[in-house]
Amino acid sequence: MRQPQHLHPVEPARAPNVDLEAEADLARCGALKDYWYVACLSTELKAGAPLARTLFGTGVVLFRDAHGRPTALRDRCLHRNARLSRGAVFDGRLGCPYHGWVYDASGAVVEVPSLGPSQRSELLDADACAREGLQPEPCKLGQLQHFPTVEQDGLVFVFMGGPDASRARAEPFRVPYWGHAGWTVYFMVTRFPNGVTNLVENFMDVPHTLFVHPGWFRKPASKRVPATVRRTAGSVLVTYKQEQDTVTGLGRLFNPSGLPLLHTDKYYVPNVTRVDYLWGDHGFVINSQCTPVGPTDSLVYTAISYRLPVDVPGALVGRALKPLVRWYTRQVIQQDVVIMGIQREGLLDGPGGGVYSGTEADLHHADIEAYRCWLREGGHGAGPEEAEREMAFWI
Ligand code: FES
Ligand SMILES: [Fe+2]
Incomplete structure (x- = not known):
């Protein structure tokens, strides 16, 4: 049986010149992430207030540390993943809006309010915590991803290519x-x-x-x-x-x-x-x-x-x-x-x-x-x- 003929020749498929999806995806953008990108104006980053930004599809929270220097962390609490940029900054540290975990400028957890004044698990010892997949004290909870920053000419830049900015x-x-x-x-x-x-x-x-x-x-x-x-x-x-x-x-x-x-x-x-x-x-x-x-x-x-x-x-x-x-x-x-x-x-x-x-x-x-x-x-x-x-x- 004769196949129906196409009225128009089918154009050969051409690869896109520009792959916008990959370019803006931190995992697929290759070396595009290995540069400094502007995260905000210096004037937008006020002392005492967090600022939310998204770069390469990744949430970043910016705030000023105790010396006024800009800091950038992953905008996701290690505890239950709440947006940290909705929290508060005090003494150059960032507090989560959900249960109040506090992060320092390096991204380390420095305070867990529900652990009380001693900041240690009271009932479970270290072995029991390990069995349950829990941590006995804040310093064992690990660290939020930290992104290097530079402030220059009225702009705050962030480096998304890893913790070592010398790779830029x-x-x-x-x-x-x-x-x-x-x-x-x-x-x-x-x-x-x-x-x-x-x-x-x-x-x-x-x-x-x-x-x-x-x-x-x-x-x-x-x-x-x-x-x-x-x-x-x-x-x-x-x-x-x-x-x-x-x-x-x-x-x-x-x-x-x-x-x-x-x-x-x-x-x-x-x-x-x-x-x-x-x-x-x-x-x-x-x-x-x-x-x-x-x-x-x-x-x-x-x-x-x-x-x-x-x-x-x-x-x-x-x-x-x-x-x-x-x-x-x-x-x-x-x-x-x-x-x-x-x-x-x-x-x-x-x-x-x-x-x-x-x-x-x-x-x-x-x-x-x-x-x-x-x-x-x-x-x-x-x-x-x-x-x-x-x-x-x-x-
Ligand atoms: S989700 Fe951040 S402290 Fe609980
Ligand atoms: Fe134009």
Whole structure:
């Protein structure tokens, strides 16, 4: 019997370019976890209050120890697994909300209220406790998983790759122009409904600005923009040849005298982008550090650093303009949140999500994926080889 013919040829299955599930799973993300990730702003971590975060699908509780240093522990009580971040911090120690077990900053159990003042089992001796699988005193109860932390440039970083932070494959990323005279720096924290690969690609993507931010960055110019893409040592640097480009919106504020524009976009493995719009020694820099919460859920810490062409000592004019600049950048980021949600909808719509197509204009996206894929698979060897290529797109 003749088999019915397919009207359309069946496309060969292609592997997804981006595996969001694996990338955000601590057990399957390979070497992606071996870097420092921002857990919160320094100002979000108040003395005396725990803070809940999720990184790579893993609950982490942060608090400040008796010296004010940030501490990060697994957010799950050893006793009956209650969320410790719902408890209380006192004297730099963390108390569980359920039965009051107390943990010190290293994650050791230091007090069990139900053991009373002696803090020892009263009826059962050590042998009987061992037979029942119980512990006679707090110090025998073991230790919560502890994650190394670093506080730097107004950010608290956590290392999820194990207890030994010397294994980190890079230092925590420095916020551009943090503490530099004449520069104003502020942070924005944004929850994005998408995974880190798609976010860093979005932050490095110029063609979308015409569609997602119409009139907010630049007007459609029917102009060809050549660029150089350089992939080297865990970074992807895109240098645009658009010296005469005019940036609309707040761009005019930064370049009243029409100086040539130096526009570069840079990606640093595994989760950081830095976008520079500089005219001489002033302009603005947008630095985004993405923290994976789950497969399509991320927290992005954006540092906006800017310097006006003319200012008085102390960058008083720049600082006075901060509410306006903050409002502008919040609008633009919110437009990206919406488009990332729209991309997510398509991604999750049945099989085939994560299989991407591209043209010359997506050359740097392929470089980002090459690095992240290499790290997800363990990051062995030297990684994607160095390359420098020309690309072009129209805006
Ligand atoms: S669940 Fe934490 S003390 Fe009981
Ligand atoms: Fe955007």
